[in-house]
Amino acid sequence: MAAPRTLPRLDADNRFFWTGGAEGQLRLMRCQDCKTFIHPPRPVCRKCLSEHVLPEAVAGTGVIDTYTVNYQKWHPALEVPFVIARVAIDGAPGVYLTTNIVGCAVDQVDVGDRVRVKFEQQGDVYLPLFEKIG
């Protein structure tokens, strides 16, 4: 059973990100002029102010930059412990995603672990969770 989660409200800026999982794609906004990735996504490049920005699929792999094992039940329905991690996304320098590492015991997670996206669908949202590779 999926964990209880508060979902994002979809809008013109973020819909591509939260629904990319329907096609199995992790998508990030990218400036088509200077090639900077823009996350959180916005309709303008934070480096060159170009408005020529488009979502691009990335490989969907990355490296755990840091993490924490959460034990606190922030609300009664939360099942603990679970891992919250910051993943550096392959091919998108400077972009990190806060996510959960799933599919392994909490004590099997470490900084530097390679991970791959695994989408969890909840309604119209596809949450990019990550699991360890290999």
Place this chain on the structure above:
Amino acid sequence: MMSTSEAYISGVGQSQVGIKLTRSPLLLTVDAIREALDEAGLTLGQIDGVSTYPGRVAAMPGFSPIGADELIDALGIRATWYAGGGEITSQLGAVVGAAAAVRTGQARHVICYRTVYEAAALARPEEYPVQRRERVDGNSQWFAPFNALSAATWTAQYAMRHVKRYGLTREQLAQIALTGRANAAVNPRALVREPLSMDEYLSARMISTPLCLYDCDRFTDASTVLIVSSGDALDEVACKPIRIAAMAGTVERLSWDQAEWMACYATGADLWKRTDYKPEDVDTAQLYDGFSFQAIAWLEALGFCGVGEGGKFIEGGQRIARVGELPLNTFGGQIGAGRLHGFGFAHEAVTQLRGNGGARQIQGDPRLAVCTSGGGPLATALLLARD
């Protein structure tokens, strides 16, 4: 030497500090203002400015129940300058704004305040309802869906990097809580008055690794006030003014997970570029510890030790004790004295520089103190001097 181009803190005040208080947050604010006015030797009629963080937050009334608008009206203040908002470089940014205002002649005496009512609001949700939304937007959307629901989980990840890269140990981290609680024990207004032992710390339940229960502050009801006065209005002030010798603040990536480092590292470096004082001149440090690790990051950021050396710097606790070479969070910090939310650090810096610390007063005639707020993508630092 007094200068008209400088800003000073002329008075500090604080209400009762507690949990689930029934005295209203406006009256707690008034309590703190009365005390600050008394100390400064000022009357309400001399106040012509008000500055606060984060202003009234309707969605979370316990987090910030009293906006500047309400305070000004309730107290009959005629303000020529005021500001209240959350989009500043953390809580003490309200003091930076006030200092800028008095230095440019916008006001002469500015009440800066932070009133928190989070414990009472949690206990009385019918009076202080939190507005819950079915879905999240803005920055929350990048954290809440993954149940990264508290700043504890965000700060924990910075702390974990120190564990993995630099070998920060739980015993080292513990010194922030142990030092804070030892100091809180001799601060009559501290929220928690019992000292904490290393055994108790090490056996505490985990909140979010490596942070345990005692690494986190907790909801508090209180108001803390600082009065910032212009250098050319000091003849109206009855007590020894404390000069704001330097100020610095930073924000770059507000989303906690996009920043390579906590903002304090940039702020700490900037602070020393704006003064001739050096870190070794500081007599006491009052550093934000909403979560213990933030104080370690601030010690590194302010150059008291190198990046990654914070754990070793505080090991054993002797160096940061009240009788140590750099007394830290002598009022207890937020972990011991309560979640006063940033303003407690400036209040204590002034209190120590004036020699008003009572049982917790540090020795050696302290003349220079640094105080900070912010623990993630926002950071503010103030260097305070008694000339």
